[in-house]
Amino acid sequence: MSQPNFAGLAGGISLLGLLAASSVHGQGLGNSPYSRLGLGDANSNLGGIRQLSMGGVGIAAPNNVNVNELNPALLFYTSRTTFEAGYTAQVKTLRNGVSSQRTGSANLGYLALSVPINSRWAGAIGLKPYSTVDYESNTTTNIEGDPTAQAQNQYKGSGGLAEAYTSHAVKIAKGLTLGASAGYVFGSIDQQASTIVINPTSTINNTDRNIYLQHVHYSDFTFRAAAHYRGKLTDKVNFNLGGVYSFQSNIDGERTLSLNREDAEGLPISSLAIETDVKGKATVPGLTQVGISLDNNRNWSVNLDGSRQEWSKFRAFNEAGGSSGIPLSDTYRVGLGGELTPDATSVDNYFNRVTYRLGLNVAQLPYRPGGNTLYDRSVSWGFALPLPTATPLEATTISLGFQYGRRGNTDSRTVGSNVERNVQESYLKMQLGVTLNNRWFLKRKIE
Numbered sequence: 001m002s003q004p005n006f007a008g009l010a011g012g013i014s015l016l017g018l019l020a021a022s023s024v025h026g027q028g029l030g031n032s033p034y035s036r037l038g039l040g041d042a043n044s045n046l047g048g049i050r051q052l053s054m055g056g057v058g059i060a061a062p063n064n065v066n067v068n069e070l071n072p073a074l075l076f077y078t079s080r081t082t083f084e085a086g087y088t089a090q091v092k093t094l095r096n097g098v099s100s101q102r103t104g105s106a107n108l109g110y111l112a113l114s115v116p117i118n119s120r121w122a123g124a125i126g127l128k129p130y131s132t133v134d135y136e137s138n139t140t141t142n143i144e145g146d147p148t149a150q151a152q153n154q155y156k157g158s159g160g161l162a163e164a165y166t167s168h169a170v171k172i173a174k175g176l177t178l179g180a181s182a183g184y185v186f187g188s189i190d191q192q193a194s195t196i197v198i199n200p201t202s203t204i205n206n207t208d209r210n211i212y213l214q215h216v217h218y219s220d221f222t223f224r225a226a227a228h229y230r231g232k233l234t235d236k237v238n239f240n241l242g243g244v245y246s247f248q249s250n251i252d253g254e255r256t257l258s259l260n261r262e263d264a265e266g267l268p269i270s271s272l273a274i275e276t277d278v279k280g281k282a283t284v285p286g287l288t289q290v291g292i293s294l295d296n297n298r299n300w301s302v303n304l305d306g307s308r309q310e311w312s313k314f315r316a317f318n319e320a321g322g323s324s325g326i327p328l329s330d331t332y333r334v335g336l337g338g339e340l341t342p343d344a345t346s347v348d349n350y351f352n353r354v355t356y357r358l359g360l361n362v363a364q365l366p367y368r369p370g371g372n373t374l375y376d377r378s379v380s381w382g383f384a385l386p387l388p389t390a391t392p393l394e395a396t397t398i399s400l401g402f403q404y405g406r407r408g409n410t411d412s413r414t415v416g417s418n419v420e421r422n423v424q425e426s427y428l429k430m431q432l433g434v435t436l437n438n439r440w441f442l443k444r445k446i447e
Contacts, residue, residue: 031094031103033135033423034408036324037367038314039282040133040160040189044307044333045070045224045246045289048110049086049433053382053401054337055359057305059291060228060242065384065397066435067112067124071242071291072167072179073228075114075122080394080437082114092427097410105134109431115440120171130161133189149199154192161187161218169226179226185251186219208269211260216316218282220251238295246287248313253280255317280317285310302338311366326367333363337380355384361405369422370413378405382431392439399433 035041047070051058058070062077067084069075086109093102112126135157143149165183172178194211226244233239257275262268287309295301310330316322337359346352358381365374382401389396405427412421 031101031135032092032132032425033094033137034365034367034425035131035133035135036155036157036191037326038131038311038322038324038328039218039284039316040131040157042131043129043163044309045244045287048084048112049382049399049401049431050339050357050384052403052429052431053357053359053380053399054303054339055335055361055378055380056333057291057293057303057335057337057359057361059244059289059303059305060240060293061291061295061301061303062228062230062240063301065395065437066399067114067126069112069124069126069128069165069167069181071226071228071244071289072124072181072224073169073177073226073242073244075124075167075169075179076120076171076177076228078114078122079116081116081440082112082438083436084110084112084114084433086110086431086433088429088431090427090429092425095410095424095426096421097412098421122169124167125165126167127162127164130163130183130185130187132160133157133191134160143197146199149197152196152198154194157189157191159187159189161185161189163222165222167224175230177228179228181224181226183222183224184219185222185249188215188217190215208264209262211262213258213260214255215257216253216255218251218253220249222249222251222284223247233294236296238297240291240293240295242291242293244287244289246289248286249282249284251282251284253282253317254278255280278317281315282317282322283313283315285313299341299344300339303336305333305335307333314366328366329364329368329373331364331366333361335359335361337361339384341384350388353386357382357384357401365407369411369420372411374408374422376405376407378403380404394436394438396437397433397435399431399435401431401433403427403429403431405429 032041046056047058050066051070058068062074064077064079067082088109089106091104093100110128114124116122137155139153141151143151163183163185165181167181169177169179191214192211194209196209224244224246228242230238230240254277255275259272259274261270289307291305293301293303311328312330314328320327339355339357341355343352361378363376365376380403385398387396408424409422410424412419
C-alpha cells in the first residue's frame with residue numbers, strides 16, 4: 001500500500017492550507033502558521049538571551065559571564081561555573097489581508113550549565129528547544145467542477161522537539177580554541193487535516209467531518225563542530241573569528257496515521273488505522289554559521305554573523321517538505337549586533353555597570369509561495385543587570401531581552417478558482433534570563 005501524502009488528504013482538493021488561510025485561531029504556545037513547515041519552527045542554533053538581545057549574533061563573541069552555547073568553542077572563556085536559565089514570552093498578530101488575530105504564549109526557554117574543567121578545557125550541558133509546532137487554520141475553497149459546492153478545511157498542529165546536549169571546548173594554541181557538541185533530540189508532533197463539503201443547493205447536506213490524524217515521535221543524536229580564533233587588531237582592539245557547523249541529521253521517527261469520521265456534533269462515527277508505528281527518518285540539512293567581532297576586552301563589542309542552511313534537502317519519511325507537502329528552499333540569515341557596559345567597576349552610578357545590547361537581523365524563510373522569497377526582519381535590544389551582591393567568588397545577573405519583528409507578507413494570488421493568501425506575523429518576543437556565576441573547586445589553604 002502506498003504511503004498517503006498528508007497534505008493531499010483533504011479530498012484531493014488543491015489548496016495551500018495554512019499559508020493561504022482565510023481565518024486563523026491560536027492556542028498553546030501561540031499560533032504560528034509557518035510552524036507547519038518541516039519539523040516546525042526551527043531553533044536554528046540561535047543561542048540564549050545575550051544573543052537574542054544582539055540580533056541573534058555571537059558566533060565570534062566571547063565573554064566570561066554568559067553560557068555561549070551558540071558556539072561551543074567559546075565555552076573556554078567562561079571562567080567560572082555558570083548556570084543560566086531563560087524564560088520566554090511573546091505576543092503576535094497574524095494578518096492575511098482579510099482578517100487578523102492576536103495570540104500569545106509564555107514558556108521556559110532553555111537551561112544551561114557551564115564548568116571550567118581546567119586551564120585549557122571547559123564543558124557544558126543544557127536543554128533547549130529544537131523545533132516547535134503550534135498552529136490552527138480554517139480555510140474555505142471552491143471545488144472544481146461544482147461551482148455551488150465548497151470545502152471547509154481545518155488544519156491543526158501541536159508538539160515539537162527538544163534537544164539535550166553536552167558541549168566541550170579545548171584551547172589548542174594561543175588564541176585558538178576548538179569545540180564540539182553532541183545532542184539528543186526527542187519529542188512528538190501531532191497534526192490533523194479535516195474537511196466538510198458544503199453544497200447550499202442540495203436538499204441533503206452531508207456535514208460529517210473526515211479527519212486525517214498524524215502522530216510522529218522522533219528521537220536521535222545530533223552533532224556540531226566549532227572553532228574560534230582571537231587576535232590583536234591594535235593594542236586596544238581585539239578581533240575574533242568563529243565558525244560552527246551543525247552536521248546533517250537523519251532523525252529516526254515512528255509515524256501513526258489514521259482516518260476518523262465525526263458527525264456535526266463532533267461525535268465519532270468511525271476510525272480507520274492507515275499506518276501504525278511505521279519507521280522512517282527526517283533528514284535535517286546541515287547548518288553553516290560564521291561570525292566576526294571586534295572588542296576592547298573590557299566594555300564593548302561589535303558582532304556580525306551569517307548563516308546558510310540547505311532546507312531544499314529536507315525530507316520526512318521520504319517526502320519533500322514533510323507532512324505539509326510543501327517543498328522547502330535554502331535559507332540565509334545575517335545579523336549585526338553589539339553591547340556596551342559604560343563602566344563595569346563604577347561604584348557611584350549603578351547604570352554604568354549595566355550592559356546595554358542592540359541588534360538587527362534579516363533571515364529568509366524556507367517557504368517560497370509562487371517562487372517569491374519571504375523574509376523575517378527584526379530589531380532586538382536588551383539589558384544585563386548585575387545584582388549589587390556580587391563578590392569575587394559569585395555573582396548573579398538578571399538579563400532582559402526584547403525582539404520585535406515581522407515575517408512573511410500578506411500578498412495574494414489566484415490559483416484556479418481559489419485565492420491563496422500569505423500570512424504575516426508581527427511579533428514581540430520577550431525573554432528573562434538569570435545567570436549565576438560561582439567559583440567551584442577552589443583549593444583552600446590550611447593556615
